[in-house]
Amino acid sequence: MSVARPPEDARAEAEAEAEAEGCPVHFAELPDDAGAAANAEFFPLKPAPTSALGEVCEINPRLPKDHGLQDHSEVAFVPMAAVDEISATIAQRLTRPFAEVRKGYTPFAEGDVLFAKITPCMENGKVAVARDLAGGRGFGSTEFHVLRAREAVLPEWVYYFLRQQRFRNAAKRSFTGTAGQQRVPAAHMAAAAIPVPAMVHQRRMVEALGCADSMVRLRRRARALTELMVPALLADMFGDPQSNPKGWPSATLGELLDGIDSGKSPRCHDRPKAENEWGVLRLSALKNALYDESDHKTLPETELPDTRSEVQAGDLLISRKNTRELVGTPAYVWETRGRILLPDLIFRLRLRADAGVNPLYLWALLRAPAIRKGLQLLASGTAASMPNISKERLRTLRVMVPSQALQETFAQRVAALHAIAQQQDAALAHAKKTFEALLARAFGP
Known part of the structure; x- marks a missing residue:
């Protein structure tokens, strides 16, 4: 259970972050819905006069x-x-x-x-x-x-x-x-x-907004760098998947899988689902090899959900159809709030229990440039349509299978990186709220 921090602690943290970025901003008491907002030194007590932008x-x-x-x-x-x-x-x-x-x-x-x-x-x-x-x-x-x-x-x-x-x-x-x-x-x-407002207030507010904006950018950059650690770790522990310099055994996906699942894509409501409704993933829910459950549509009340296609934590997903650059994009499902279904454009790879392959290892392997290129070559389709990978072709993809113990070590390190990424996501969300709160204060209701 998380414990709310006292306002003075949160304020000190916000000021420390700003000072670290070279921003001499002293924040007033923090609002509940955002990290920090500036005080009257930055924001006039009286509403500023307005003009037309063209003036x-x-x-x-x-x-x-x-x-x-x-x-x-x-x-x-x-x-x-x-x-x-x-x-x-x-x-x-x-x-x-x-x-x-x-x-x-x-x-x-x-x-x-x-x-x-x-x-x-x-x-x-x-x-x-x-x-x-x-x-x-x-x-x-x-x-x-x-x-x-x-x-x-x-x-x-x-x-x-x-x-x-x-x-x-x-x-x-x-x-x-x-x-x-x-x-x-x-x-x-x-x-x-x-x-x-007066020019002196504009300068002060622009300074505060610039500091908050910089913190958003820095936190976004830190998150992106953390994501780059996974492919770097894969290359360091196992070598290049194409040349396989460490001589690991190899197998086709078909030899490692118990099955490949896919769902359906009925006509849905173009809105997020309510808690008691069912959603269907959009193809764009698999982006940058990450799983974004919020990117879904809502299943109509007239459609009965096929619960066999419900996304579960621990699932390894891969797009079967997309642009040439994005076809075969994988994603690992770390967690789910439930009631989310696979569409027909996304496969779920079900590994055999005795395959000796950790799903986190396979997820990272499917992200590797050499494997991505192989997946793109497996896709077929005309110039007028998006390339598509059939289940039969996907099963022919050959991958290296290192020792299970080394895969487990890799998975533990990836899980640790994921924990760091979650903290960074929370910090980024906090920075975004701070920036939006400052914008709202600067330009009025």
Whole structure:
């Protein structure tokens, strides 16, 4: 049973984390629904006046005639893919000669805010501040709205305003255009009401938001590094699965399995299930070799669940159909809340009791690049359809079978890494709540 920490302990921890990241932030008493929120030093006691976004920003400014660029001048180039929706930053730094981008691209300058206006990039949160541009200017996708802050607001203030889920929800309701090509009109951006506190408060709030945002990114990075430990451990203990330098015995999956299960994919409600309902996994529930039970649809009341297809803790799953890069993605089910069914696009591998194979070892092995390539080669399908791996072909996959004792040691280490990952997931969720709480405090109810 977990024990709630006293508020002063949680506050001290939050301040220590902020100080470690070089953020001189002193937090006030922590709210119940998030880790930390700033006090009146950062947040005005009185509501800030509001202005239309178009009053405090120039929206989609043109390239000035006196830009001073020559055809050979190097400028920043930002296609939509260069903006990362997770970190909300320009993740790829590209340059192009001015002659190549002067026509057919959106111009922007140092300090401008880029906001993706097209679905689904807008909903996914593709937004960034243009910083450290080559030559101080850049060109990017025509699917960006560009916002240039005037004297009343900081670029970062506008950036965090656009990061709000509430703003993106309202922007989605303003969509115009046909399905798949819907966009946020510039008129909606210009009319959006943004709080405009005094500049001193903007700077302090931007500082607090930046610190909270940095902690989210660092915790996400730490989680990703932990996940890389599993393939590194596999290679260290057993060697490369393709060359098998340690000479382990090998077998086909068919020789190791008692069976391969699959479920059904009836027409479902596109919403999460209630506690007493049944859900059916989406194909995307197997992502990055991890199992995400929340990615499911709800079985209609008229459909009787086939409990033989219910996902159980300890199951080893693998996608039988997906894109060429993702087909054959494995996932190990560490835990489940129950009442979740397999779809017809996901297999469950049932190992024989006497196979001498630990499911955690096999899960890690199926993640290895050499085995992933072998799985992709087993998939068949036309160019117009997603590749599919049949049960018969899957059974032919040959894998190395090390000693059972060494597999058990490996499984224990993987379980220890999983425990660390769970702690990191909780810390990441805490950091996200803190950031969202700060956003809510900064921009009002």
